Amino acid sequence: MPIIRDEAKRKEIVSLLTQAYWMEIETVQSYIANSINLDGVRAEEIKNSLQTDVTAEIGHAQQFGRRIKELYGRVPGSFDFKPSQRSLQPPADTTDVVSVIKGVIEAEQGAIDHYTKVIQSCEGVDYVTQDMVVKILADEEGHLREFEGFLKEYERK
Ligand SMILES: [Fe+2]
Numbered sequence: 001m002p003i004i005r006d007e008a009k010r011k012e013i014v015s016l017l018t019q020a021y022w023m024e025i026e027t028v029q030s031y032i033a034n035s036i037n038l039d040g041v042r043a044e045e046i047k048n049s050l051q052t053d054v055t056a057e058i059g060h061a062q063q064f065g066r067r068i069k070e071l072y073g074r075v076p077g078s079f080d081f082k083p084s085q086r087s088l089q090p091p092a093d094t095t096d097v098v099s100v101i102k103g104v105i106e107a108e109q110g111a112i113d114h115y116t117k118v119i120q121s122c123e124g125v126d127y128v129t130q131d132m133v134v135k136i137l138a139d140e141e142g143h144l145r146e147f148e149g150f151l152k153e154y155e156r157k
């Protein structure tokens, strides 16, 4: 007996989880690059925070992957990857910390929006995925708030 009896619903959830998986993978790429590229005293805190988040986001990608597999899906290979995080491309000016902070906020907000959608889609049919994504959502909200705090400080004259 399948975990989710409604086949269309199962496919919908696997597809939402696959998108979430790619979002985490792209975030890992962007956070690694920006945590290394930035220069200056003002960048140190941001770089450390991004470095810590890389580990968290890899863990999220693995959780999404395992759930895709549990729901009879397949974790995609790198050839299927399509980038979308334009605002997290490393800035030409390596001291432009504010643009990286804003990019992180946009990425975390995007994750929050998508994971909220996944949670809603699971309602009444898949509480295990729902519970997992609620916990991941809590992490992303923490990341968002942290970077909103950084932005507040950096935008002060
Ligand atoms: Fe994440």
Ligand SMILES: [Fe+2]
Pocket: 053, 057, 108, 111, 139, 140, 143
């Ligand atoms: Fe995050």
